[in-house]
Amino acid sequence: MKHLSIPLSFLIFLSCSREETHEPQPIDNPYYDQAFTYLDSGPVDSAFFYLNLAKDVFLEANDSLNAAYCLTQMAIILTNQGDHFGGQETSLQAVAYLNQQNRAHHHYLGSNYNNLGIASRNLKDYKRSLDFYDLAIKFSDDSLDTRIYLNNKAVTYKEMENYSEAYNIYQQVVEETSKDPREYARVLSNMTILKWLQDPTYNAIPEFLRALRIRKEENDLWGLNASYAHLTDYYQKKRLDSAWYYARKRYEVAKQIESADDQILALRRMIRLGPSDSTKLYFATYQRLSDSVQSARNAAKNQFAVIRYEAEKNKADNLRLQKENAENAYQISRQRILTTVIAIIAILLLAGSVYWHRKRKQRLELEAQNRIKAHQLKTSKKVHDVVANGLYRVMTEIENKPDIDREGILDRLEVMYEKSRDISYDTEVDVPSADPPDFNDKLAGLLTSFASDETKVVIVGNDFDLWETVSLAVKHEIEHILQELMVNMKKHSWASHVAVRFERIGHELHIHYSDNGVGLPKTFTYRNGLTNTGNRIKNLRGLITFDTEVEKGLKIHLSFPVF
Structure with missing residues (x-):
């Protein structure tokens, strides 16, 4: 993790620029010295901790400039660590302690507004970011600082794709560099x-x-x-x-x-x-690396929040103790102490009860939402497998077979109608009640139904013995998986040759699918059909592997255990 150090550094997109700051001369403040020791050598959370303490000392001494300087440094740390909202909030606190009419404050105003610009840009609030950079430039008292702020402004225009404005800014500063x-x-x-x-x-x-x-x-x-x-x-x-x-x-x-x-x-x-x-x-x-960075940033955000919370809590505790000491100096009353203790316990019990109730309510709402989502997903899967793929298969047969079995087609459509009506009544339609005889013939019929004059389908290894010991539920899943693959082939691959090979190795059944179609694009994403296929293989405790190369078609390997 890169630590912030003095001179003040700002991280900017496509470049790395450093801004020299005119460090104010503070009063005797050991926290301030310790903070800058950590700024130079790390860790950054320790620097943040001591800057926060130093800021409180300066405020007690009515030293608003140094208090603002500490807040600005804290804001820059937050922004550089990815806590852009925290960086904005802390910078805006610093503005309250700076006087725009006092030229001695202008340099710090410039640095602070520049950090507000960076944080706003990182939050994609480009208009506000540009306004903050203009304020930084307005209060800049150093040509190098001004060029840094102009560069950051140009970067914002670039991210807005306003390239002409960004280029005009660079033309303005190129001779000075x-x-x-x-x-x-x-x-x-x-x-x-x-x-x-x-x-x-x-x-x-x-x-x-x-x-x-x-x-x-x-x-x-x-x-x-x-x-x-x-x-x-x-x-x-x-x-x-x-x-x-x-x-x-x-x-x-x-x-x-x-x-x-x-x-x-x-x-x-x-x-x-x-x-x-x-x-x-x-x-x-x-x-x-991406997961590590995200985890580190989340941890840093939490750490800084804890530091600020603990600091405010300590201040509140100190004020409370001072008040209690002042009251105890005038009056010590056992009844008051007892009443206070009872009140605190009651508040804690009430707070605990409210907290528990809210958590329970949130948990129940979340469980209800999850149940609704699971039901919607299950229904979507049924519609896709039973109705959509079934209709597509019927359409394919009508398209490719010259002799149409009109009565057979009507019977199958009637079956799909009954199943779709069952879905509307939330009736289970997934698994048949009886093991179909000659399952290998049923699979062969399924696969060859997608054959046509333009598409040849070759089946290897689909023997009766292969399926003899396979359970009814597994057969049902395999039928839908192969139907999904063939539907996708027919819709998208433009293949002229399709081969499906079955083999059993030990206690595993392997299915090798290949075609000479267009394959899967680099930008391939799973949609409903292949997502359901993946879920079915997962339910069978199996694996699915896609092997696709440009101009070489598509190969898919399915494997799952059978006993």
Whole structure:
């Protein structure tokens, strides 16, 4: 985790800028000194704890400037740790102790409004973010600070996709950055990405590489991280091998600077752009890192909330003790003490009773909602399996068979009608009451019903002996699973050859499905049918594996235990 340190640092998107703050001269306050020791060396929650204590000391001494300075530092810590609402709240508290008419306060007003701008931008409140940056610029008394605030404002316009306004800001500051290589490279890189975003045909590579060269010479790791991100974005639709190369470079630099967020962004691109044989490894790393970052941020938010709560609680306790001591100095009464104790116990009992009642009510409401959702899901599954897939199978047979068994079709439609009516009355229709004879013939009929002049269906291993010891419930599930696969094939794959192979290995039954259709797209997501298929396999304690490659069709392997 990256710790905030003095000089004051602000994290900004696509760049890393530091803002030098004019530290106010405080009164003798040991908490203040301890806080800045932790700001320099960590941990950040300890710095936050002592800043909070130091702030209270300054307030007691009527030192509003230093109290505001402590609050500003606390707000920046909260924002950098992902608690943007907390950062906003604390910054707004700091504003109350700063005087806009006093020029000695202007620098701190600028820093505080800049943090409000960052927090608002991270919360996607762009209009308010721009207003706060304008206030930061208004009160800025240093050209470097002003350029930082302008850069943050440009980043906000970029996130709003208002690229022309962002570019105008960078044009305003680019000449002032010529003497600082790192700052110049940052502005050059950001201007170039804006040119390209406005005109996708613009050749941005020379300027990107120029900024990259400067950052390498300056050993500016944060700048290199931004350059590699820009190059990855530029190449991802032009040259995948180059985009893949720069995404990996960004990941390496992100690990050096210990930026978990940038590592996650780099891994996300590597998963999308990299070869298929390495995708699983990168995805596992991405998932582990993403979960770790989220857990750390949640823990940090909770920790800061606890610190503030404990501080306020201690203040309240101190005030209560002072009041009790003053009262005890004038009057000591056993009756008053007894009455107070009884009142506290009654309040605690009442509060406990109210709390228990509310928790119980919430639990009952949640259980009721869960039951409703489970019932809705079950009904949806029945409609999909019984009615939708059944109708589609009948439609397929009508389409592909020249000789239509009119009476047979009507009988099957009548059965589906009865089943759909059973669903409306919430009657179980899933499992038949008797084991169908010759289940292998029934499966063969199901699979071949989807064959046509354009689609050949080959069945291997569907022998009578294979199903002899398989339970009725399992057969029912397998029938619906295969029907779902064939319906999906007919609807989406455009396959001309379909093969279904059955085999039994020990106590496991394996079903291998393959077709030469279009396969599954990279953006494939489970919908109702395949979600139900996955749930059915899970109910059978089995596994389902999708193996899809572009122009090579689709392979699905199903396996589950049978006894």
